[in-house]
Amino acid sequence: MHKKAMVIGGGIAGIQAALDLGEMGVETYLVEKGPSVGGRMAQLDKTFPTNDCAMCILSPKLVEVGSHPYVTIVSNAEVLSLEGSPCNFRVKVLKKPRYVDEDKCTGCGICMSKCPIKIPDPYNKGLSQTKCIRIPFPQAVPAIPIMDKETCRYHLTGKCRVCEKFCEVKAIDFEQKEQVLELEVGSVILACGSQEFNASLKNEYGYKLFPNVVTSIEFERILSASGPTSGHVVRPSDGKEPKRIAILQCVGSRETQAGNEHCSAICCMQAAKDAIITQEHLPEVQTAIFYMDVRAYGKGFDRFVDMAKEQHKTRFICGRIASVESNPHTDTLLIQYITQEGIINREEFDLLVLSVGLEPSESSMDAARRLVVFMDTRGFLETNTFRPVNTTRPGVFSCGSISGPKDIPESVMEASGAASAAAALLGELQSKEIRFEYPQELDIRGIPPRVGVFICRCGINIASTVDVPQVVEYVSRLPGVKHAQELLFACAQDSQKIIKAAIEEKGLNRIVVSACTPRTHEPMFQKTLKESGVNPYLFEFANIREQCSWVHQKEPEKATEKAKDLTRNSIVKVVFAEPLYKETLDVKKEALIIGGGLAGMTAALDLAEQNFQVHLVEKEKELGGNLRHVHTTLKGEESAPILKALDEEVNKNPRIKLYMNARIREISGYIGNFKTVLDPPLSEIEHGVVIIASGGEEYQPKEYLYGEDDRVVTQRELEDMLNGSDKSKLSSLATVVMIQCVGSRDDERTYCSRVCCSNAIKNAIKLKELNPRPAVYVLFRDIRTYGLKESFYRSAREKGIIFIRYDKEEKPDVHKNSNGLAVDVRDKILNKTLAINPDLLVLSAGIIPNPENKLLSQFLKVPLDPDGFFLEAHVKLRPVDFATDGVFVCGLAHYPKDIGETIAQARAAAGRAATVLSKDTIEAEGKVSYIREERCNGCGACVEVCVYNAIELDTEKRIATINEALCKGCGACAATCLASAIDLKGFRNEQILEALEAI
C-alpha cells in the first residue's frame, strides 16, 4: 500500500488539495502541465464579492505549496497513464523539457532580461510581450524560467545562446530531453480545471475583428496592476481611457449554436466585479451589463450586485446584443441591442467586454481519458450528486471546474473534500509529526539589533500612492536599521530569497516588512525568518496598503508620510522585541459535530473512516435534517435509500457516538482541547475540533395567502405531495402557478436562497411528467439554474412550462375572487397584466438560518454574517474554517446550498478537521502573558480578570502564575496589573510605549 497521493492540476483547487493532504501527513505529488502552479486565479485582478486582490490571497498559498515538505511539485508535466488499483496505483508522468535545470536555477531572471526574442505574453493573454525565456509571472512557483523552443533563436538558427552566456549558475540546458517518471501512489485527485470559450466562434460580436472587443479574462488583465498596462484601464485601439463600456454576458454559455448549453456559473459576478473595479479606476466611466438572468446565487452576491448598481452607476440591461459595428476611423463600437420589452436600441460604446464562459479543456479531457474516468456528453467529469468528489474510477477523486463550472470557494471546498476522501482511502495515517527542517536559531543575546526593512510596492497597489523609494531612503537612516530596500511583491517567492540573502549577508537579526495586512501575510514572512534561523517573533509588519495607500489614494504626499510613520513605529517595536517560543499542546483526537443532517452525518463518517472518534449531536429525535424532505435530486436520483444507508452507517459505526434529542449547554477550551457539556446526558466530553453543521430551515411565508387558503403550498409541501399518496389530487389540476423568491431577495432577507429555482423546475417537470395537461407558470425574478443545472431549465421550457419575469417593485398580486384563487402578474414582454386562476399556488420559500446559530456563535466565539449564517475565515480561500482555530463549518449553517454542495463542504470540513486531528501535538500561541515574579505582590486582580482561568495564585509564594496553554494572549491581565508585573509577550508595555514615542 502506497501512502502517497497525486494531485493532477495546479490551479487553486489542486493547490488546496495538495496542501490539505500534506498537512494530513500524506506525501503528495502535484503535477501541473504549465511551468508554474496558480492556474486561472493567478490571472485575475480582484475576486468577488469582497474585491480582495486575487494575487494577494493566492501568493501565500503558492509559497506554502512550493515549500511544503510533503508536497513535490512536478511542473511542465502531464500524466500518461494510471495502472493498478486503489492504494496501489502506478502513474507514468511525462516531464517536458524546460531547457533550464530546475536544480541549478536560482530564479534570478538574468536570462529573461538578456534574451533578444520577444513573444506575446501568455500570462497577459497576448496583450503585452515577454521574452522567449521567461518566468511566467512574478509570483510563479517554482520561480524558474521556461524557454519557448518554437521561438528560441538558438533552437531555430543554431546561433545565440545569450541566456547561457549570462547564467552564472550554468542552469541553461539546450539539450534537455523529455523524461518519463514512474510514480507509485495510493490515490489520485483530478483537478485539471476548464478553459475559456473561444470568443472567435461567435463572430457576430467582432472579437479579433475589432480592436476594442476583448474577452473578460483579457479585461481582467487590463484591470490588473501586473497587467499589460500596469492597471491603467485603456482600450487596445488607441490607449485612451474608455468612457462607455458594454459587458455582454453568456458568450458561449446558455446557447447551443456555437457555444455550450450550460451556464458558466461565474460570469455574472465577474461582470459586476469588473464594473465596480473599472469605476474605481475611472470614476466617470459608464458601464452597461447586458444579461439574460443575474445569477447572484452565492453568499453576499446579491448585495454585491446591488452595490454595482447603486454605488457604481452600473446599468443592468436585460437583453441581448444583436450586432456590433466598429467605426473604422475612431474604432468606437456601435452596438444594437434588443431589450426584454422588445425595443431595439442603438448605442455607442468605447469598449465591449465579452463574458466568455467556461468549458471542458482539451487537456482535462485528455487527462480523463488517460485515467479512464467517465465524462458526460459535454466533456465534464461525470459525478453523482451524492458523491460529488468521486469519479467513476475507484481511488480517483476530482475537484474544481473539471466537473462543471464553479467559482473559487466551491473549488476550494471540493478540493478539501477530495483531499479528505483521498486520505480516508489511505486509511489510518501514521500520525507522524510534520517536521519542518529549520536551521539552528541564532542566539541574539548581547547582540545589538540589526534591523532589515523591506517595503513592498505591491505592483502599483502601494507604489501608485506611496512614494516607496522615499520611504526606503527615510527608514535606512533610522537607528538600528542595517538594510532597507523595496520589493515589487514582498510576498513572491523570489522576494523570500532576497530577504533570506539579506539576512545572511548583513547579519540581520530583526525584520520589518511594510506591505499589506499582517492578518493574512504575517505567518508567511515568519516562516521565511525561521528558515533563516531568526526567531519568528523578531518580526513586525507595517500595514501600508489596507490602512494607508488604499485609503488615501488622493493624498500621495500625506500617505507617504504616514507610511514612514507606520514603518518607523514597527522598527521601534521590533527593536524592543524578544524571541518567543511556542508551547506544544496535546491534541485530543476526537471531534464534536453539531447537527445530524446530511452535512453532519457525512463529516462524521469521513472522520470515523480515518479512525477518529466522533461525537455527533442532533437536537431532533431522528437523523437526516432537511434531507428527509428532499425526495429526489434535480438529476432524478432518489434520496431515501441514501438517507437510510447513511443513517444505518452512522448508527452502527463504532467510532461514532450519537447524542439524540440533545443540546449543547456549554463549550470551553481551544483547538486540540475543547470541553463540551451536553444535555442530555449532562456530561462533559473532550474533543480536539468542532464542526458546526447546524443546518437551516424553510421560511414560513406570511405572504400570498399562505396558511389562509389550502390551495397555497410551499415547494417542500408540493414535493411531499408529488412523492406521497396525494398524487391523485395533483393529476386533476388544470393550472399551477409557482412564485419564486418568497422570503428571499427582499428587504428583510437580501440574500438569494440558491436552491429554489432548481427546486421549482424539478417539481414543475415532475408535475408535467405526472400529467402533461396542466398549464404550469413559474413567476420569477431571475432564473438561477447556475452551472450544469441550466439543462433542466431548458428541458422545463421544452416541456411547455411557462416562465414569466416579475420585478421586486411589482410583485404578483394574489387574492381570492369568484373563480377561486387569482394571481395577477405584469408580463414585461407583452407589456400586459396577466390574470391567472390557478388550482394550486406553490411558493418557493427561501432558506433561513437556524435560529440557534446566534447561541452557537457565542459559545464558540465565531462570527455570523448579517443574514445570520456563519461567517467563514475567508470567503474565497478558507470556506470551511474560522478565524478561531479548530472550528469548522459546513452545510446550510454556512449558506443555502444543494445536496452535492453540502456533501462536498461536509467532506471539506472533515478534511480540514483531520489536518488537526492527525497531529499528536500542535503549537500553542507564542504571544502569551508572563509574570515578573519580583514585581508581583499577589493581589489577585489578574486572576479575577482572566476569563480563561489561566492565572492562579500560588498561595505559598504569594504570587500569580500563568498557565501558558490556557492563555489566549488578550492582554487584559497586563492592563489590569497595577504593579506592572504582567506583560503580554509580543506586546510588552515597553514595546508599545517606545513605539508611541515614535508616532
Added chain:
Amino acid sequence: MQEFEPRIVAFLCNWCTYTGADLAGTSRLQYPPNIRIVRLMCTGAVDTIYVLKALIEGADGVLIGGCHPGDCHYQTGNYKARRRITILKKILNRFGYDEDRIWLRWISASEGKLFADTTAQMVEELKDKGPNPIKQLWMV
C-alpha cells in the same frame, strides 16, 4: 497659515476594528490620513498609560476601537476597556482636560465604512478643538 492637521493615535483590537480598518482599505473607502493605528490583540489590553502616553507624546486625539458588546473575541475585554476608559475620562475631566479627545468606539470587522466615517468625523471635531494643550506645556 497652514490649517491645523490633528494627529490621532488609534488602539484597535485585532479581531474587529483592525479588521474593519482593513476592510475600509479593500473597499477603497477614502478617509483623512491623520490617523496612526496601533494594533493590539484586544481593547482589554489598552492600558490607560498607553492613552496618556499618546497624549503626552503629542497626539491630538486617541481612538480606541473594539468589538461590539457581546462580540469580544476574548469574551469581555471590551467591557474592561469601557470601564477603564470611563474612569480615565472622569479623572482627566477633573484636571480640566477635554475628555472628548478620547473616543471609544465599537466597530466590527464588517464595518469598514463606519471606521472610515468615524476617522473622518474625529478629524473634523479635533480640528475644531485645536491642538492638544499638553503639547504646548511641553514647549515651555
